[in-house]
Amino acid sequence: MGCRLRLVLVIHNHQPVGNFEGVFEESYQNSYQPFLDVLSEYPDIPFSLHTSGSLMEWMVEAHPEYIDRVRGLAESGQVEILGGPFYEPILAGIPKSDRIGQIKAYTEYLKKLFGTPIRGMWVPERVWEQAFVSDLVDAGMEFTLLDDSHFSAAGVRAEKMHGYYLSEDEGRLLKIFPDNETLRYQIPFTDPVETIHYLKQIADHHPHSVVVFGDDGEKFGAWPGTYDHVYRDGWLRRFLDLLRQNSDWLKVTTLGESVDTVSPMGSCYLPDASYREMNEWALSSERQLELSHLKDKFSEDEEFDRLKPYLRGGFWRNFRVKYSELNEMYSRMLLVSSRLQSLEATGVDAEDLPILHEARTELYRAQCNCPYWHGAFGGLYLPHLRNAIFKHLISADSLLEKINHRDNNWLEVEAADFNLDARKEIRLASHRLVSFLSPAHGGHLYELDIRGAKHNLLATLCRRPEPYHDIIRQAAQEQAQGGQNGDDIGKIHNAVRFKQPGLEQKLQYDNTPRKSLMDHFYQPGVDLDTVINGGGELGDFVEGVYLSSVRRTDDECDVRMSRKGHVGPYEVEVTKTVSLSKTAAGTLVVQYELSNLPTEVPLHFGVEFNFAGMAAGASDRYYYNHLGKQLGQLESKLDLEKLDRIGLVDEWLGLDAALDLSSPASIWTFPIETISQSEGGYELVHQSSVVIPHWEFVADDEGHWSVTITLSLDTSAAQAKALSEAAASGA
Secondary structure (H helix, E strand, C coil): CCCCEEEEEEEEECCCCCCCHHHHHHHHHHHHHHHHHHHCCCCCCCEEEEECHHHHHHHHHHCHHHHHHHHHHHHHCCEEEEECCCCCCCHHHCCHHHHHHHHHHHHHHHHHHHCCCCCEEECHHHCECCCHHHHHHHCCCCEEEEEHHHHHHCCCCHHHCCCCEEEEECCEEEEEEEECHHHHHHCCCCCHHHHHHHHHHHHHHCCCEEEEEEEEHHHCCCCCCHHHHHHHCCHHHHHHHHHHHCCCCEEEECHHHHHHHCCCCCECCCCCECCHHHHHHCCCHHHHHHHHHHHHHHCCCCCHHHHHHHCCCCCHHHHHHHCHHHHHHHHHHHHHHHHHHHHHHHCCCHHHHHHHHHHHHHHHHCCCCHHHCCCCCCHHHCHHHHHHHHHHHHHHHHHHHHHHCCCCCCEEEEEECCCCCCCCEEEEEECCEEEEEECCCCCEEEEEEECCCCEECCCCCCCCCCCHHHHHHHHHHHHHCCCCCCCCCCCCCCCCCECCCCHHHHCCCCCCCCCECEEEEECCCCCHHHHHCCCCECECCCCCCCEEEEEECCCEEEEEEEEEEEECCEEEEEEEEEEEECCEEEEEEEEEEEECCCECCCEEEEEEEEEECCCCCCCCEEEEECCCCEEEECCCCEEEEEEEEEEEEECCCCEEEEEEEEEEEEEEEEEEEEEEEECCEEEEEEEEEEEEEEEEECECCCCCEEEEEEEEEECHHHHHHHHHHHHHHCC
16 A cells, blocks of 8 residues: 555653752653663664753763663664754743754754764744744754644644645745644553554545654653553553554654655744643633633534634743743843853953853753743742752853953942843842842842852742642542542643642732842731731832942942831831942841831831742751751741841751841741642642841831841852862862
8 A cells, every 4th residue: 555644753851950860760760761672672663852951961971871772773763863952941932042052052962972963853842933943944953843733823724734834934944844732642641543543544534644743752651650551551562563563554754754755735834832731821820710711611612623723822931921030030041141142252262262161051051941931840830940040040150250250359230120121120249149139129139149059049939829729729629528639641731639738728829029138017016927928017118119329349339229118107218238348248238227217106127038949848958046056947937036146057058048137136937838730740849938037116216227137148068069079070
């Protein structure tokens, strides 16, 4: 009968930058290695393989034997190696120059590693904008694949998606294959016979077609329940056997072979989109729920299937609107990228070229997509992934400063729109730290990068309503009535599994950001539980606009912020001055001056600090007082009396952060914990530790009160650890 249908199997393997070593290894043992073990027994069945750069670098170090096996399969022609941007950034989330740079860099890396040409690529999360065509072609790519829903949104009917299309931008042509959604939901979750039957129908009705399956390799063993299903129960071997048995009409091939032997189906311009679920996740929580309800309401209508291709979710870039913390991370990345491009444009001394190259690599790592969005996987909600992004951003920034500053002891202060809100923020920096202040938003300290520990102490996250919170509440109610915890194989997007009991009782939302230097006027005598629940506030300073000015001398930089606002019926003024000096380049001194206060009236003032990335639930992460006495782990809820110092230690990070108070205060501490979803189920995640020194007082006769808070950051342990690790690795 000859070849009546070409089937392309594209496997995409990825682990995020900063993911736990154990997750890499478990995925290797449960998915990447056994998949190769089985496919190696079927040398007549080729496939296309994409491995993200973050995972590939780990493989090179941890399992070089895997690299050798893939190289052998590539040499034999069984494996087509696909490229892409090196560290799996979403293309819409990085500058154009970095898109092209990452793709070119990974192409060269793969060529050296496997000795094979790299013609095509995987588009991370299939987030697409038409202008990417010219970027991909300029980076040397011939073809890629995107979801069939992209083509559907462009008006292409399902029966016209069995091949590939030419797409154009600025005169460049790229070949794009539709990735078949039906196959993505069938493989590996339904009986292989069903998949063969589906392919046979296409072959009968549309002979000489090309059908593409492209999806996560983690589906083959790493997703919950899939290892037994795919390997022990033999799903993969049954599927491959059936492909062999039907080889008289079905040819398993690669993207490259299809491009070389099959003509394009035509031309097509694709709208901005991603896969269907991602488009929906980009919507606000309110709109997601509305769309879900509408789909449920009309799904039984006989015309619904005809309507579905015209249903669109949101636009991926709006994740940066939905989550302000994500925008902060993105803005910081843009700043580093811009500074690096400026240095490249002006040129650097030959001795600085290796530093510039290292900074570029660190920037590329910081562009890994996973914490820049949130959907069925933890993503943005996982602190260790956000911390990894900032670690590499801070590393890149510090390397650039090596080129910019020959003096090892320096200070800088500058005002600009750093977070892209059309208002100016203030960057206060030294060779020890980088701080960002937002006068227009409460005078908050919203980012605090500690160079010695490569850590942003304010990589915080607010507690927000998410659509799946309703699912948690409903599932908890059903379980209380005797229902079961769902664990159906393949239902990664909607399975209901609880990693901890009682999660529905911990759903709570924040009315304000979780940053530092947040100025509160509380009701006198208010208790900790009321504050934890967001109550007791009398002032309008927490998110109010502060006027600002900066002062610089050779040895010190000051940022002065002031606001006239209200505390109940009284108009008062708060002035806070943040200072950084060369003699204490790792210490921020904050002077508060409260004026125009009512006299003989009890007042209650507190300053909120958040400390992120210092993990909870471990004995080597704890609070301590002025005597060095441990007060409890960093998830502790504390109500302390009359202290002039409180510190937080993370021995694993090698970081000691301490607040010294010129006037003894009562101090509240409590954790910020979110409930989010991941592959393994719904889980409670520690996001930050809140520390609020607060004072109850009566103003002096002139209506004044003042206090000085000194935030000291000791990273000597982190630096000693880094030196030890460098020595051990021979660096």
